[in-house]
Amino acid sequence: MIPNRPFRPTAATAREKLLEAAVRLVRAQGFAATSVDQLCGEAGVTKGAFFHHFPSKEALGVAAAEFWSASTGAFFADAPFHGFPDPVDRVLGYIDLRIALIGGRAEAFSCVAGTMVQEAFRSSAAIRMACEASIMGNAAALEEDLAAAIDRCGVSGTTAASLSRHVQAVIQGAFILAKTQPEDSAADLAREQLGHLRRYFAMLFHRIGEEIAS
Incomplete structure (x- = not known):
């Protein structure tokens, strides 16, 4: 298991501190x-600083989704599995990395x-669209x-786009299931679901x- 670690450098500006918060x-x-x-208390900034950077809490939510997309997207883009010559190994390597990143509290x-999208999909179109871009961006990257892999293995009856969305559906569903569990078993349940996906x-x-990578 890979210990959870920041995807970004330490926040330096008030805006970065608010997004990290x-x-x-x-x-x-x-x-x-x-x-x-x-948010201001967690970031250690004033409310004036918050409204200098974000006109509303909704605007902060949109920016947080974009911030999350940029940082996690860069992390996965640099991951070692991209160096595997076989596309099947790259797909399985992506899932192995997602499994390895699961640990600790949900x-x-x-x-x-x-x-965010589970809460705001009806109340904020702006947040919904930002979250859609984030999740579907992760799907598109695969x-x-x-x-x-489909071409190499002669798989029929599906498409890469559909399968990439399925990957994200399982990942997001695994996170939801993890949140139903006591703290000490949340990660185990999420890893179990991604193991089935692999x-x-x-x-x-x-x-x-093939064995699931540990």
């Missing part, structure tokens, strides 16, 4: 329960965009490898019997 608080307690006062490994792709791409 949003990541921590939204993961821990949700967007609706997070107040501007809490708020330590869950998704900011996935958490499409090229999935398309190559097994599905191993079967789909004719890699029956």
